[in-house]
Amino acid sequence: MKNNLQKINPIGLKQVKIDDLFWNPWEKLVKDSIIPYQWDALNDRIEGAAPSRTITNFEIAAGRNDGKHYGMVFQDSDLYKWMETVAFSLSVEDDPEWEKIMDDVIDLIEAAQEEDGYLNTYFSVNEPDKKWTNLKNDHELYCAGHLIEAAVAYYEATGKKRVIDLVSRLVDHIQSVLGKEQGKKPGYPGHPEIELALMKLYKVTGDTKYIDLCQFFIEERGKRNPDHYYDIEMEERGGPKHDDDRDNDYYQAHLPVRAQKTAEGHAVRATYLYSGMVDLASELKDEDLLEVCRTLWENTVNKRMYVTGGIGSQSHEERFTVDYDLPNDRAYTETCAAIALIMWAHRMVHIEADAKYTDVLERALYNGALSGISLDGKGYFYVNPLEVWPHTANCRHDMNTVKPTRQPWFGCACCPPNIARLLASLGSYIYSSNDEELYVHLFIGGETEAELSGHKVTLKQESNYPWKGDISYSFEMEGKTTFTLATRIPGWCTNAEILVNGEEVVYDLDKGYAKINRTWSPEDVVEVSFHMPVEVxxxxxxxxxxxxxxxxxxxxxxxxxxxxxxxxxxxxxxxxxxxxxxxxxxxxxxxxxxxxxxxxxxxxxxxxxxxxxxxxxxxxxxxxxxxxxxxxxxxxxxxxxxxxxxxx
Amino acid sequence: MKNNLQKINPIGLKQVKIDDLFWNPWEKLVKDSIIPYQWDALNDRIEGAAPSRTITNFEIAAGRNDGKHYGMVFQDSDLYKWMETVAFSLSVEDDPEWEKIMDDVIDLIEAAQEEDGYLNTYFSVNEPDKKWTNLKNDHELYCAGHLIEAAVAYYEATGKKRVIDLVSRLVDHIQSVLGKEQGKKPGYPGHPEIELALMKLYKVTGDTKYIDLCQFFIEERGKRNPDHYYDIEMEERGGPKHDDDRDNDYYQAHLPVRAQKTAEGHAVRATYLYSGMVDLASELKDEDLLEVCRTLWENTVNKRMYVTGGIGSQSHEERFTVDYDLPNDRAYTETCAAIALIMWAHRMVHIEADAKYTDVLERALYNGALSGISLDGKGYFYVNPLEVWPHTANCRHDMNTVKPTRQPWFGCACCPPNIARLLASLGSYIYSSNDEELYVHLFIGGETEAELSGHKVTLKQESNYPWKGDISYSFEMEGKTTFTLATRIPGWCTNAEILVNGEEVVYDLDKGYAKINRTWSPEDVVEVSFHMPVEVxxxxxxxxxxxxxxxxxxxxxxxxxxxxxxxxxxxxxxxxxxxxxxxxxxxxxxxxxxxxxxxxxxxxxxxxxxxxxxxxxxxxxxxxxxxxxxxxxxxxxxxxxxxxxxxx
Structure with missing residues (x-):
């Protein structure tokens, strides 16, 4: 019996090579330009860009520099997302120079980590007595989540375990402070992120305590025992009992997650949370929780998503509003939210093996996420409207988050490193497999390795997608092998044809995947052809x-x-x-x-x-x-x- | 030689009777419902309405009650606008009961006035040492302006001079504090209003010192000597030298008024200022200043006005934005701004005798102003959008000023008394005259008296406007009189016909007014017929x-x-x-x-x-x-x- 609900398993970065006309320039950009550019930004070496001070903050926390922490309470996460990007890049290709920089950065982070495992430069430097007092707004768990993700990626890229030990100490510290047990705070993050990160940490360590912590955060969320945790911690801070600044739905904490039926609040928080929920439901084989994720998915993509795959239609609180409220000139559609939707979709498709999720993933990837970065990798959109009138956008107050041109960096710089890590990890979104089936989700040239029916199979993909609809597959393997090739027929395509060795095959269309089960030989060539007219x-x-x-x-x-x-x-x-x-x-x-x-x-x-x-x-x-x-x-x-x- | 630039002179309320199918119910509403309702509101006797406390504030300032001032710094003006409404109503028809209440209110105001003439309940009660320290934001001159307007209206209605003496003392005090002379502050109001009020005070008193003060306020506005007055007073208050909260264009103080070419900033402030500028230019025969008003007018009505006559397309700062930026669902179009546009148009038409101004006046009157009040006079719109989707308006933050239903009162209750005073003074917008011409601007049944070519003429108007385009005029006078009847052919009308005693006349169309010059006899009947199709x-x-x-x-x-x-x-x-x-x-x-x-x-x-x-x-x-x-x-x-x- 399988130990989770996944119908298919992702094929990771190390098993995928990208060699693609459309994506090669982007991949090159990540390595040659974005990683160095963002490293310079984190070190405040970009002229004219908003200050970052991220590295300086760590130096101060590590006692290597003087001064106060500067920037957002979640400034640390900019570094962590960049690190995850570098780690992904190292998974694809070795680079001793960047690996050395990463090791130095990990040294720095280790030096900034406190004795008891605590790690957050804002609180260590500026407010050491306020740690864990405002889970609702203070992003300590959010930052921890991004560090865990970076650590897992770096460990997977290099096999170096030191960073896993570092985050284990941090999570141990978190578990000593937060939880259901007597003497701990029953709190959970205002900005979900650590949930999905903990599930990744579980997967590389096999330690179920990380599942337990993830489950605690997810199940506790939005409960009233009888008081809401955010009210309890506010009272403990000496604040008023009720904080009317924001409703709890902003934090997806208005209801226990199992009672939630619509995508509410801050769009990135929401979709990070839902991603963690899928991971947890899959691992615990929790069909009820998965059903909640399905309901939230249908609401999101059928009522609250732009045609670009952007989500979150309101600037104020960067949030979902109500069904069908999708203004174009005031679309918020944060780049990070499109990326988070991709992450969520990626998880859903592994549970259900249904291309309806991949269709959304592809929509967000080629449109609402990719729009967040300029062609030279040096300009970024935080906000991705579908209509821009510079004359008005530059003057109207209700459009003040709409920028008619991409910016070099942001005071709140969540999006640039997020799009970088998406691009750097692109290889991991292309293929999946199970014992006998090899799934092709995205049409991106290159190759992958999979173990199918006990045999090692290399699949090569060639295409000029998205400009042309012709894809071809060939195989490398030792002799003939019986397996199913499951290649996606995109939702946008009404007319697809598949030839094997020049002869049309009748395929079994299973939830949007054309399945061809046969005994393949190394000489076989599969040609998939999507009719690709202009669609209105x-x-x-x-x-x-x-x-x-x-x-x-x-x-x-x-x-x-x-x-x-x-x-x-x-x-x-x-x-x-x-x-x-x-x-x-x-x-x-x-x-x-x-x-x-x-x-x-x-x-x-x-x-x-x-x-x-x-x-x-x-x-x-x-x-x-x-x-x-x-x-x-x-x-x-x-x-x-x-x-x-x-x-x- | 005429002593001002007016081509025609308004015929005042006392000379006009309204008896009209469309307007009678509104006029009755003002008298029977709105005046008593708003009097109750000012006295906090309306259940469920936002608190007013206006009368209480005066009682406290007068030493007749205890406590602190409550509400906006311009709360006093709600009473003054209501008083002007009552005064207009008394001009139309005597009412000893309301006159008694007015006299009592004037007693109360007099008791609240300080020894030196100062009058503002907020400062008298809450911050007596902060008087005149923040002309930019504190509305002391704005409130004074509304009191002067109320005083002039009450004096014109009743002939009672006590209230004129009261405001004279206030203005004397203002002139002792503000002005160009050594030892005075060279300041001017952040919210224009007193300029046009001072011109009214001049007209009833004949005292040119009121013109001088008005001129000082208008000419000083936006100048740098070398510093901007708003920066000087802020520095004197101990604030930072530059206040970046709002740009000076919000206050129409970004440039000297003579250099202004576009309608900028807060729409009500702008149009009150422009109204005062017309009055001043007319009185001083200042063609240059008048040309500024014409330029601002063209910009307003050809680039920045809704089809309803609403102006000010942005909620934030209740302001003008840029040319052609007129969103319908986020239209701000404050009721007060449509009213102020009517006031400005009314002044322009008297200078130029051009119906293009009256066309705008009529547009705002029947649409964007009248929409501000419910049919029962008990509900008000502050904001008048042209598109409302309750589902979205009730949730989106960038629509949070749009109310899908009229409200019983507002915390900032400028609009309800403003629409009331407009309705109560409607009679004064209908007719104008000069020595030989009688102008009909609006098609509202009733009658007026004018002195034409030395003869007293009563003109009776009958119509079922705006539902029907047939208007008829008849006259009462002693024998035959030669004069010109100038009846407006509305800009919306492409086909108008005029019969005198049943026979079509060829009229001279002069700037939108059909002029019929003849020797009229008491038996003459003029029938004007506007073809009134549905226009797209x-x-x-x-x-x-x-x-x-x-x-x-x-x-x-x-x-x-x-x-x-x-x-x-x-x-x-x-x-x-x-x-x-x-x-x-x-x-x-x-x-x-x-x-x-x-x-x-x-x-x-x-x-x-x-x-x-x-x-x-x-x-x-x-x-x-x-x-x-x-x-x-x-x-x-x-x-x-x-x-x-x-x-x-």
Whole structure:
């Protein structure tokens, strides 16, 4: 009997090589540019960027430097996410230089760790007597979670156990302070993250005490015994009994998690929590908890997600609001939230082996997450709106989080290292397997190794995805091997064809995966072909911001119109849905993108009067439009952009 | 030679009687309901309403009660605006009971006034040592302005001079503290209002020192000598030299007024200031200053005004933003701002005798101002959006000022007494005259008296405006009199006909006024007939929120669709512009309104899938729609509403 609920198991970074036209530049960017750039940022060596002071904070905590802690209470996590990125990168390819820097950083962290295992530079330096007094807002557990993730990744990359020992001491300390037992605080993190990290720590150590702590955090959340923990700790701090600043739903602590049915509150917190819940449910074979995750998933992706895979439609509290409330110009859709949705989707697909989760994962990956970083890796979006009017966004107070251009760094710099670690770990999202099945989730060229029916099989994938829908697989193995190749047929694809050695095969479509079970030989070639026309996408009519509007999608890529290509006043344009769109790949444009051209009509401004209101019908004239992939917008200076365009 | 730049002179309340189907109920409401209701509110006798404590504050300042001042620093002005309302009402009709209450209130105010003339209950009670130390934010001059306006109105209504003496003492005190002279503070109000009030005080007293003070306030505004006054006073208070909380444009003090070209900052402050500027320019025959007012006017009405006549499109700072930024669901469009626009328009039309100003006045009157009050006079909108989705407005933080239903009172209760004083003074907006011309601006039944060519003429107006476009005039006078009747042809009307004694006359159209110069006899009857079809209105294409949308207008009335008549999800509807709309008067509906019915198409929800995004085209089905006047919305409970509808 399996010891968890996973139908398939992820194939890790070490078993995957990426060699892909679309992703190679990004992977190179991570290694050659983003990792060094962010290291410079953490060390405050980027001119014009918001200060980080992250390394300095650790130096101060370690007694190697003087001064006070600077920045957010969760500033440490910027370093940890960067470390996880480096660790992922080292899993893919050795690099003694960065490994040396990592070891030095781990030295520094160890020196900043207190005798009893406590580790958080803000509290160690600035408020040593306030530790663990405000779990609701103070991010100590959140930072610990990111350090655990970095430690697990580094251990997996290098086999070096020192960092695991370091985080074990930290978790032991946490378990001495928090828990159900007499004398401990029955508290849980205001910002979930450590839950999924603890499950990772369990997986590399095999120690079930980490499951227990994760379970405690998840089950305690939102309970009233009879008082809410956040009220209890506030009273202990001497504050008023009720804190009306934020409702508990901001923290997903308004109800016990098993009673939650809708995605509420801060979007990143929510999706980190749900990811940890899936991990826990799987490990404990807890079908009820898994059902909660399914319900929350359906609510998120069918009622509260942008077409880009962005989630969290309100700037204030960076949060979910209500069903179908998805304004485009005030979309918050934090980059981190799209990444967290990918993480959640990745967990769901391993339980259910259902491509509906992978479809969302792919949507967020190619659109709402990738939009968070510029093509040169040096500019970042925290907020990813689907419509930007610089003239208005630069002035309206209710758009003050919308930046019309990517920024070099942020005071709250959660997103840049998060997108970096996503890109660095991309290999781990492509394949899964179980004893007899090899799953291909994403169409990213390269290869992977898997043990199938007791045989070692290497699968090679080649494609020019997402620009083309033709994928080919070949195998390396010793002799013939019987197994099932399960290759995803994307939800966006209505017409797919699979040839084996040139002959069309009838495949079994099982939850979005085309399954071909046969005895494979090393010479076999599988060719998958997705018909990839331009699709005209419409929203559920309840999304009132998109009423009468369409978006263009081709393959997994959502398109947008930029002023740079279409002139000012994009609101003047409308697009007829029934037309033959022209698709071209422009290799010189935006690092090489496939663009869509087509016919539009545009308000004829020649006859416009000065008056604001008129009974005159505005004439329209024909013109061509050009759409580029949404992720690549804002790489050519400040300009208007829109994803949704009026349908003619 | 005339002693000001006015081409025509307003005919005051005492010379006008209103007897009109549309307005009689409102006028009755003011007298029978609003004045007593607001008097109760000021005395805290309304259950469930936000506390006012205004009268209590005066009692405390007068030594007749104990305690601290409660409420806004400008709480006094709620009483003053109410007093002005009562005064207007007494101008129209005597009422010994309310006159007695007014005299008692004036007693109370006099008792609250300090020895040296100072009058402001907040400072007298709570912070007597902080008087005049924060002109930027503390509203002492704003309150003084409203008291002066009330005093002038009461004096004009009753001839009682005591209240004029009271405000004279206050203004003398102000002039002893503020001014250019050595030892005085060169300060001016953060909230303009006193400027126009001082010009009224000059007009009833003839004392030019009030012009001088007004001129000082207007000319000093926004100057740097070399420091900005708001920085100087802040430094004197011991604050930092620069206050970055708000930019000076919020206060219209970013530039000297003569250098201002766009309407900036807090919309009510701006339009009160501009009104005062017109008064001053007229009196001083200052063409340059008048040209500034014209430039600001054009910017306001051609770039920054909603179709309802609402202005100020941002909740934060209740302010103007940038040209063409007019979102409907987050429209702020404070009721007071629409009223202030009416006041400004009223001044402009007297200088220029141009109906383009009256058109805006009428637009704001029948739409954006009247929407601020419920049909029973007991509910108020502070904020007047053009689109309301209760589900979203009740949850989104960036819509937290949008209330889906009218409120009984407000913590900041500027709007209810402001709409009351507008309604009570309605008679003064209808007619103007000069030696030989009698102008009719608004089509409101009743009569007026004017001195024309040395003869006393009574003009009687009858109509069923705004529901019908037929107006008739008749005269009472001793024998034949030669004068010009100048009756406005509204900007919305493309087809007007005028008959005198049944015969069509060819009129001279002078800046939107049809002028008929003849020797009139008492038997003459003038019939004006405006063709009043349903008009389909479109916005300037730069207003991107309205791209592809239309609004319906008939006569001066802007219409809206309410959920009550059209079902939920108004975003599903679109309206073909080319159709025969059906117009009916429904006398039982909303106190009697003319409604518009027509054909619309609607998204067919029967075939909708659960998924958020789909490539399926949504079917549409035909249905009828029903539109009601915008001003009358939200009188039947919480529901969706929209002014702008997609054009089919």
């Amino acid at each position: 996408v419409r929203s559920h009519p309840e999304v009132r911001e998109n009423a009468g509007k369409v978006a263009l999608q081709r393959g997994p890529v959502i398109y947008c119109l930029e002023e740079m290509d279409n002139g000012k006043n994009l609101q003047d344009l409308s697009i007829p849905a029934d037309q033959n769109f022209v698709v071209n790949h422009e290799s010189e444009l935006l690092n090489g993108v496939t663009v869509i051209r087509g016919q539009a009509t545009q308000t004829d401004r020649d006859q416009i009067e000065d008056s604001l209101y008129s009974t005159k019908k505005l004439n329209r004239k024909n013109r061509e439009f050009k759409a580029i992939p949404y992720y690549a917008w804002s790489n050519r200076g400040e300009n208007e952009m829109t994803v949704w365009v009026r349908e003619e | 209105v479109r916005s300037h294409p730069e207003v991107r929120e309205n791209a592809g949308k239309v609004a319906l207008q008939r006569g001066p009335v802007i219409y809206c669709l309410e959920e009550m008549d059209n079902g939920k999800n108004l975003q599903d509807l679109s309206i073909p512009a080319d159709q025969n709309f059906v117009v009916n008067h429904e006398s039982e509906l909303l106190n009697g309104v003319t409604v518009i019915r027509g054909q619309a198409t609607q998204t067919d929800r029967d075939q909708i899938e659960d998924s958020l995004y789909s490539t399926k085209k949504l079917n549409r089905k035909n249905r009828e729609f029903k539109a009601i006047p915008y001003y009358a919305w939200s009188n039947r409970g919480e529901n969706e509403m929209t002014v702008w509808v997609r054009e089919e």
